[in-house]
Each structure stands twice: as structure tokens, then as C-alpha cells.
Amino acid sequence: MDRELRLEGVSRSFGTHVALDDVSFTVRPGRTTGFVGANGAGKTTAMRIVLGVLAADRGQVTLGGAPLTPALRARFGYMPEERGLYPKMKVADQLVYLGRVHGLDTATARRRTAALLDELGLADRADDVLQTLSLGNQQRVQVAAALVHDPIMLVLDEPFSGLDPLAIDAMGAQLRERAAAGVPVLFSSHQLELVERLCDDLVIIDHGRVVAAGEAGELRAAHAGRRYRVAVRDVAAADLAGRLAAVVPGGPDAVVPVEGDAGAVVVDLGDGDEQAVLAAAQGAGAVREFAPVLPTLAEIFREVVR
Amino acid sequence: MSEVDVAPREWPTVRVVAQREIAVKLRDKAFIWTTVLMLVLVTVATVLPVLLTQQVPSLRLAVQGEAAEAVAELAAELGARETPDAQLPVALIGVGGLPAAEITTVTVEPGVDVARLLQDEDVAAALLGEDLDDLHLVGLRDVPGELETLVRAASSELQVAQAAADAGLSAQEVAALTQPEPPALELLEPRPEGTVPPQLLVLLFAFLFYLSVLTFGTSIAQSVVEEKQSRVVELLVAAMPVRWLLAGKVLGNTVMAVGQVVVIVGAGLIGGMVAGQGELVRQLAASSGWFVLFFLLGFVMLSCLWAVGGSLASRVEDLSSTTALMQILVIVPFFAAVLPIDEGTQRVLSYVPFTAPLLMPARIVHGAVEPWEPVVAAVLVLVTAAVLVVLGARLYAGSVLHTSGRMKAAQAWRGLG
Numbered sequence: 202m203d204r205e206l207r208l209e210g211v212s213r214s215f216g217t218h219v220a221l222d223d224v225s226f227t228v229r230p231g232r233t234t235g236f237v238g239a240n241g242a243g244k245t246t247a248m249r250i251v252l253g254v255l256a257a258d259r260g261q262v263t264l265g266g267a268p269l270t271p272a273l274r275a276r277f278g279y280m281p282e283e284r285g286l287y288p289k290m291k292v293a294d295q296l297v298y299l300g301r302v303h304g305l306d307t308a309t310a311r312r313r314t315a316a317l318l319d320e321l322g323l324a325d326r327a328d329d330v331l332q333t334l335s336l337g338n339q340q341r342v343q344v345a346a347a348l349v350h351d352p353i354m355l356v357l358d359e360p361f362s363g364l365d366p367l368a369i370d371a372m373g374a375q376l377r378e379r380a381a382a383g384v385p386v387l388f389s390s391h392q393l394e395l396v397e398r399l400c401d402d403l404v405i406i407d408h409g410r411v412v413a414a415g416e417a418g419e420l421r422a423a424h425a426g427r428r429y430r431v432a433v434r435d436v437a438a439a440d441l442a443g444r445l446a447a448v449v450p451g452g453p454d455a456v457v458p459v460e461g462d463a464g465a466v467v468v469d470l471g472d473g474d475e476q477a478v479l480a481a482a483q484g485a486g487a488v489r490e491f492a493p494v495l496p497t498l499a500e501i502f503r504e505v506v507r
Numbered sequence: 508m509s510e511v512d513v514a515p516r517e518w519p520t521v522r523v524v525a526q527r528e529i530a531v532k533l534r535d536k537a538f539i540w541t542t543v544l545m546l547v548l549v550t551v552a553t554v555l556p557v558l559l560t561q562q563v564p565s566l567r568l569a570v571q572g573e574a575a576e577a578v579a580e581l582a583a584e585l586g587a588r589e590t591p592d593a594q595l596p597v598a599l600i601g602v603g604g605l606p607a608a609e610i611t612t613v614t615v616e617p618g619v620d621v622a623r624l625l626q627d628e629d630v631a632a633a634l635l636g637e638d639l640d641d642l643h644l645v646g647l648r649d650v651p652g653e654l655e656t657l658v659r660a661a662s663s664e665l666q667v668a669q670a671a672a673d674a675g676l677s678a679q680e681v682a683a684l685t686q687p688e689p690p691a692l693e694l695l696e697p698r699p700e701g702t703v704p705p706q707l708l709v710l711l712f713a714f715l716f717y718l719s720v721l722t723f724g725t726s727i728a729q730s731v732v733e734e735k736q737s738r739v740v741e742l743l744v745a746a747m748p749v750r751w752l753l754a755g756k757v758l759g760n761t762v763m764a765v766g767q768v769v770v771i772v773g774a775g776l777i778g779g780m781v782a783g784q785g786e787l788v789r790q791l792a793a794s795s796g797w798f799v800l801f802f803l804l805g806f807v808m809l810s811c812l813w814a815v816g817g818s819l820a821s822r823v824e825d826l827s828s829t830t831a832l833m834q835i836l837v838i839v840p841f842f843a844a845v846l847p848i849d850e851g852t853q854r855v856l857s858y859v860p861f862t863a864p865l866l867m868p869a870r871i872v873h874g875a876v877e878p879w880e881p882v883v884a885a886v887l888v889l890v891t892a893a894v895l896v897v898l899g900a901r902l903y904a905g906s907v908l909h910t911s912g913r914m915k916a917a918q919a920w921r922g923l924g
Contacts, residue, residue, distance in 0.1 A: 252745040254908065271748060279745045285738025301523045302746045304516070346742060 204265025205229045206251065206354055206385050211260035213246055220246040222409040223260070228354075228385040228402070233376050235400035235417075236389040237498070239506060243409040244389040245282050248358050251387070252279050264354070275303050278352030282359050282389075284343050286331055292342055293318065293327035296349050303350035310349070317345045337368060344375065355379055357388040361395055373399050397498040405505055412505040421495045424504060427470035430459065431482050432490035441485055442466050448481045449473040467494055520747050524755025525762065528730060532763050541722070542767055546774050553778035565609045566654050569624050569633035571617065574665075575642060579634050581661035583610035586653065605660055608653040621645060634658060639666050708791070709869040712798045713844040715768055716865055720806060720837045723764040724813035727756050728830050731817030731907070740907055749904040757810045757896075764806055768799070797881055798868040804885060805864025808892035809836060811899030818906045819914045840865045850875070858884050860891035 206228040213221040221243045228234045238244050249255040251262055253274045262269050287295050293314050300310030318324045321341045326334060331342060340363065347355065355376070361369050376399065380386045390396050396403070403420055405413040413420055433441055438458040446453040450471040459465040468478055482488050496504070532538050570579045586608035613630055615621060621633045625647040632650045636642035644650055644658055671681040734740040743752055772795060779788045816830035843856050844865035857866035857880070867884040870876045906919035 249741075249908075254741060254745050275746050277745070279742060281738065281741040281745075283738040283741065285741070287734075287739055288737055298523070298527055299742065299746070302520060302743060304520070 204385075206387070207263045207266075208247065208251070209261050209263065211247065211250055211257045211262065213250060213255065213258050219409050221250070221257075224406070224409070224411050225260075226404045226411055226414045228387045230385045231380055231383050232401035233380045233386045233388070233399055234402040234404060235396035236387055236404050236406070237393065237396055237502060238389070238406035242406045242506075244406060245358055247406070248279075248282075248356050248387070248389065251356055252277060273353075276350065276353045278347040278350070278355045278357075280343060280347045280357040280360055284340070286339070286342060286346060288332040289330055291328050292323065292331055292334070295331065296342070296345055299346050300349040305350055313349050313351065314345075317348060321345055336363070337365065340364065340368070344372065348375075348379075353384060355384055355386045355388075357386070359390060360388050361390055361392055369395065393497075393499045393502060403498070405502060407506040413501065417498075420501060421498075424496050424501045425493055426496070427473075427475070428494040428496075429468050429470065429475060429478060430465060430490060430492050430494050431468055431478065431488070432462070432465040433482055433485045434487040434489045436464065436485050438464050438466050441482070444481050444485050445478055448477045465490060517751060521751050521755045521758060524747075524752055525759035528756055528759025529763055531730070532726065532760075538722075538726075542770070545718075545767075545771055549771050549775045550778045553775050554782050563607045563609050564651065564653055565611070566632075566651055567611045567613055567630040568654065568658075569615045569621060569630040570612045571615045571619075571621065571633065571635045572637040574639045575634040575636045576612070576614065578639070578642060578658060578661045578665060579610070579612045581665060582654075582657040583612060585660055586610050586657045606653040606656055608651075608657060610654065610657065639669060705872045705874075708794060708872050709865075710845055712868055712872075713841050713865050715771065716802055716805065717837055717841040719764045719768055719802070720809055721834070722767075723760045723806070724810055724833055724837070725826075725830070726763075727760050727810050727813045728817030728820075728826055728833075729823060730756055730760075731814050731903075732820045732823055732826060735818065735820075735907060736822055744904075744907065749907060750900040753811065753814055753896075753900050753903050756814055757807060760810060761803070761806055765799070765803060768802060794868070794872050797871050800885060801864040801868050801881075801888065804888040804892055808860065808864075808888060808895055809833060811892075811895045812836070815899045815902045815906075815916075815919075818903045819916065819919060821909070821914075836861050844869050858887060860888045863888050 207225075208227075209225050211221055211224045212219070224243070224247055226234075236244050236247070246255060250257045251269075253269065253271065264273060290298070293311075296314040296317065297307070297310045300313055301307060305313065315324070315327070318327050321344065323338060323341055323345070326338065331339060334342065344360075347357065357376070360372055360376070364372060373395075376386050376388065380401075397417070400417050403413065403415065403417050404411060413424075415423075431441065431445065441464070442453070442456040442458060445466065445468050446456045449455045449468060450473050451469055455469040455471060457467050457469075459467055470478065479488070479491055482491060568579055568582075570576050585605050587610075613624075615624070615633070621635065622645075624630050625633060625645065628647070631646070632654055633645045634642060635645060639662065642662060644655065668681055734743065740752075772791070776788050776791060779791070812833050813830060816833050817826065819829040820826050840856075840862040843853075843862050848856075853866060853870065856862040857870050857876075863884045867876070867881050871881060902916060902919045905921065906914045909919075
């Protein structure tokens with residue numbers, strides 16, 4: 202069951218607009234993969250192709266090396282970007298219906314529905330019509346709809362949009378729990394801090410092309426570049442910056458004071474030598490801090506998406 | 508968990524979709540009420556005319572004078588005669604073309620105010636006169652038709668009898684004069700008695716088809732657009748191929764449409780039997796077979812188009828424009844079947860797939876077809892239905908994910924969802 206989902210050279214155009222251009226990445230079992238990109242970068246198109254809702258012009262999607270079949274796809278759990286269930290149908294009825302559409306028999310669908318509603322704290326709303334629920338509760342039912350058939354793969358398009366902080370935590374816990382159970386989880390989000398916190402792996406897409414993909418930690422290390430954070434005891438940031446600017450090729454532009462930490466600066470080495478920077482810092486006084494800076498996801502994102 | 512324990516299969520999934528369509532329809536109050544209303548209408552329409560026509564009117568006739576009394580007596584006798592065929596549902600015409608009526612005569616002494624009796628509506632009319640050639644039939648605003656006809660017949664019979672007696676004719680000769688032998692009526696291919704005219708049957712079938720396709724076609728289109736509007740469709744098409752979804756909707760609504768027609772026609776047949784119209788029931792049942800077959804084929808053929816109409820819209824409000832073509836495809840055959848058109852055109856139209864579901868059964872009812880003709884037309888409709896199912900599935904698949912704004916059919920064809 203521990204099989205990875207792989208996109209290989211997937212391309213798709215709408216008329217003359219190229220939505221996906223030779224997209225390849227992997228979603229590994231037991232891990233959460235964050236799918237990040239600007240609006241219109243191609244996230245939703247890629248997810249729809251994984252689910253078979255859209256067809257790829259070229260390339261293929263495989264699970265454990267085998268091409269996806271409709272029968273396999275039917276066992277995926279999906280939360281589309283455009284949320285929606287039957288507004289006039291009872292909560293439990295529609296979960297049972299969706300379970301059956303995914304191939305469950307009626308008894309299993311009923312059992313899973315009851316268990317999920319219990320888990321999500323909606324057991325007392327089972328017989329209410331969906332549109333009478335609050336938006337937050339409707340969102341929870343949407344989560345249940347993605348999980349009711351015990352999916353072998355989870356694909357969630359912007360699962361956190363519109364959620365309050367508590368609901369975000371609950372959703373995050375759900376995703377981690379599924380991943381821990383061995384289900385590959387792919388989700389997209391605009392909230393980069395959230396992705397940073399929740400993801401094991403990352404895929405960054407821009408204008409239909411994958412610009413970065415891999416383990417979150419490795420990606421950060423790879424994009425760490427040659428930036429160092431430097432602080433010297435009892436020396437103001439401005440003074441320190443002046444001394445360090447003299448030893449890096451970038452000059453004053455390459456040295457930026459750190460906000461909120463008086464005295465610390467970040468130096469972009471460029472082609473320069475970190476030992477020269479260290480020496481310059483020691484010349485100013487007792488070095489309190491000298492360490493490479495790992496970029497935040499937001500920084501990597503800004504760097505690769507240009 | 509094993510890998511193959513749950514995977515949706517085509518037929519069960521189509522059935523699940525169809526079941527939901529049916530469940531939604533059965534909970535739809537508008538649907539329930541229209542069905543009940545139609546049932547009541549059909550029952551009333553079958554039972555009421557029987558009750559009405561079998562009722563012989565009771566009329567009171569005031570009589571004054573000797574001749575008036577004789578005529579009134581004969582008129583009552585003529586009106587009371589049993590009709591030769593008691594099963595005839597339309598009992599308006601009695602013996603020799605005379606209506607049936609139960610006439611009670613009220614003898615009025617001379618000097619009584621006849622006008623007063625009429626004004627009080629104590630009697631329907633008054634017959635006054637001492638001489639046969641000077642009789643007056645007096646009414647208030649009008650005289651009931653049955654009464655007038657019977658009185659006129661009785662009066663002329665008595666006058667002829669008197670004239671014959673004056674001329675010294677024998678009793679036999681008098682009888683020949685007063686009750687002439689009408690020509691014997693012979694039909695080479697008689698319609699069974701107690702049948703409705705074919706044109707009425709065609710109208711009935713055409714109306715049922717028209718109503719069903721419009722009702723359930725709209726219902727399919729609505730169900731499609733509601734899924735688009737609520738966005739739930741993306742979850743559904745992620746779980747199953749689009750054509751399964753289409754098939755489920757068409758199946759569910761076909762079951763409901765055929766079910767409704769069967770219930771309504773069944774109510775009509777039972778109503779007819781209860782009202783003692785065995786012949787009518789046999790005639791209806793015999794011509795219903797082809798009608799139901801063509802109904803089924805025609806419905807499936809059109810319902811795929813209705814689903815496409817639904818998928819081209821993005822909101823319920825767009826439906827009237829995206830389903831305009833389908834409405835025309837329902838209305839034109841209806842009028843072609845109902846309006847009188849020449850036989851050649853009717854023959855051609857009974858093979859055109861869109862008009863065939865109504866016109867071929869219509870021609871069958873009129874008895875103007877060779878045995879192979881309905882079969883050919885049915886095959887043509889079936890082939891068209893198959894082509895439309897494939898076309899419809901592609902258009903549906905190409906447009907069902909397009910949730911913003913109306914789509915052109917050409918865009919849907921290219922799949923620019």
C-alpha cells in the first residue's frame with residue numbers, strides 16, 4: 202500500500218494558454234507534500250489531472266509505477282478548490298451517497314459516515330440539511346466527503362482557505378494523521394508559513410513549470426546560498442554593517458540589519474570569503490553570532506518565482 | 508486493507524446515481540402534487556362523462572287540453588324507451604334518433620296560470636292546445652332540447668296517424684307511414700362499440716409525451732446545473748467517468764417518467780373498467796404498447812440532450828436559453844401529431860426520429876401502417892438515441908466542469924472546460 206504518486210512530464214494547454222509544461226514531481230507515502238505556487242501557476246490543473254477530472258495532453262501519472270486507472274482514482278480522496286456538496290441534502294445522506302459513488306456498499310458507507318461525523322464533532326447534525334450548517338461546519342463535512350471512502354491517496358486543493366486558526370490546527374492534525382497512516386497527502390496552499398509548518402516535502406510551481414521540489418529541509422539548505430547572520434557584542438548594527446560591507450563584493454547593499462534584533466546583520470557573501478567576514482567581525486569586537494542563514498519558505502518562493 | 512476490496516463498478520454506480528435522482532424527485536413536493544393532480548384529472552375524465560351520459564334527464568311537463576295530453580303521453584312513451592344497446596357509453600341518441608328522457612306530465616285545469624308554474628320552475632315547459640294542429644310548447648327562457656324533440660316527434664306521429672286514418676288506410680299502412688323502416692347500416696370494418704375517436708387517443712398520448720418529456724427533461728437539466736452550481740460535480744467526476752453520471756441521471760429520470768405515465772394510464776384504464784367501459788379499456792391497452800415503446804425510446808433520445816442543455820448553463824437561470832432547442836424538439840412533434848396534416852407529410856414525419864415517437868403511434872392508432880413500419884421507425888429512433896447519447900456524453904464531459912458563465916456547444920465539444 203505504501204506506493205508513491207508520481208507525475209512524469211505532464212503538460213496541458215487550454216487553447217493557446219500553457220497551464221502545465223512538463224511537470225514532474227513525486228508525492229511520497231507517509232509524508233505530507235505541500236504544493237505551492239502563485240495564482241494561476243497551475244496547481245489546480247495539476248491536481249485535477251491527478252484525479253482524472255482533466256486529461257493531460259502529454260505525460261502520465263503513476264501510483265507505485267503503474268498508470269492510474271479509474272478504479273484506483275475512485276479511491277482517492279479529493280477536496281476541490283471550489284467547495285461544494287448538495288445544499289439541500291442531509292449531511293449523513295450525502296456522505297453515504299458519496300461513499301457509495303466511490304464504491305462502498307451501503308452498510309460500510311453508513312458505518313464510515315457515522316464514525317467520521319463523530320470524529321469531526323458533527324454527530325448531532327447528521328440529519329440536518331447541509332445549507333443550515335455554519336460555513337465552518339460545512340467545511341468539516343467537505344473534509345468528511347474526502348475521507349468517507351478511506352482513501353489511498355489524499356489530494357486537497359487549498360484545504361486551509363477560509364478556516365479559522367483553530368480549524369486550521371484541526372485540519373493540519375487530520376492531514377498528519379492520514380500521512381502517518383501511510384497515505385500520501387498532497388495539498389496546495391497560499392499560506393506559506395502554514396505549509397512550512399506542516400510539510401515534509403515541497404513542490405513549487407510557477408507558470409506551469411516546477412521550479413523547486415524536494416524535502417523541505419533540503420530545499421532550504423540548498424537555497425541557503427551564502428548568507429550569514431553576524432552579531433558582535435556591544436556593537437551597533439550600523440557600525441558592524443559598515444565594517445562588513447568593506448569585505449564583501451556586494452558592498453553596502455549586501456549587508457542588511459536584522460529587524461527586531463538590534464546589532465545583528467545578514468551578510469550576502471556573493472563570491473566573497475566567509476573567513477574574511479568573520480575576521481572583519483572579530484575586528485569589531487567579541488563575535489556573539491556567526492551562522493549561515495536558512496531561508497524561509499517565503500524567501501525561497503520569492504527567489505524561485507520571478 | 509486489500510487493494511481491490513472497494514472499487515466502483517459501472518452498473519452499481521450508475522444505479523446509485525439513478526437512485527439519488529429518484530429519491531430527490533420523490534421528495535419534490537411540486538412533482539408529487541402534479542402527479543396527484545393528473546391522477547385526479549384522469550380519473551374524473553374517465554368516470555365523469557360516463558356518469559353524465561348515463562343519466563337520463565327527468566322533466567316535468569305541464570299539459571292543458573286534450574290534444575296536448577295525447578301528445579305528452581306519446582312523448583313520454585318515446586322518451587322512456589330502452590336504447591337498443593345499453594352498453595353504448597354515449598346514450599344521447601335513443602330509438603330512431605330520439606333522445607331519452609323521463610317525462611312526467613302534470614295536467615293543468617283550464618284557468619290555472621301556466622306562466623306562474625313556469626316562473627316558479629315547477630315545470631320545465633308547458634304544452635297547451637285542444638287541437639293537434641294548434642299546439643303551443645311554452646317555456647320560460649328555453650325548452651330543454653330533449654323535450655322539444657320528443658314533443659315534436661310525438662305530435663307529428665299523431666298527426667300523420669290521424670291523416671292516415673282520415674284517408675282510410677289500414678293499420679299496417681299507418682304503421683308504415685308513422686314508423687318507416689330506416690336503411691340497414693352495414694360496416695365492413697366496424698370499430699368496436701364504445702371506443703374513443705383515434706384523434707382523441709393521439710391527442711391523449713401526445714399530451715402525455717409532451718408533458719413527461721418537458722417535466723423530466725427539465726428535471727434532468729436542473730439536476731445537472733444544480734450539481735454544477737453547487738460545485739459538487741467535481742467530486743462526482745473525480746469518483747466516476749462522466750458518462751456514468753450522465754447514464755445514472757437519464758436512467759433515474761426515465762424510470763420516473765415511465766413510472767408516472769404507467770400510473771396515469773393505469774389509473775385511466777382502471778377508471779374505465781370501474782365505469783364499465785371494457786371495450787374502451789381493451790382499445791386503450793392495445794394501442795398503449797407501441798406508445799410506451801416509442802415513449803421510452805423518444806424519452807432516452809431527448810433526455811441526453813436535456814442533460815447537455817443543463818451542463819451548458821452555469822446557473823438555473825440560464826436553463827431557459829440553453830434548453831431552447833430541446834423545448835422546440837418537444838413542441839414541434841406535439842403539434843405535428845395533434846394538428847391535421849396531410850397523409851404524405853405525416854408519413855414522412857413518422858420516420859423522422861424527433862417526430863416519430865408521436866407520429867408513428869398516431870398512425871398506428873389510425874390503422875394506416877404496414878406491420879414493418881413501426882419497427883423501422885423504432886430502429887431509427889434507437890440509432891439516433893445511441894448517437895445522441897455519445898454526442899451528449901462528450902458535450903457533457905466538455906462543459907460540466909465549466910462553472911463560470913454559459914458555454915457554447917462548440918466550446919464544450921472542444922472540451923474547453
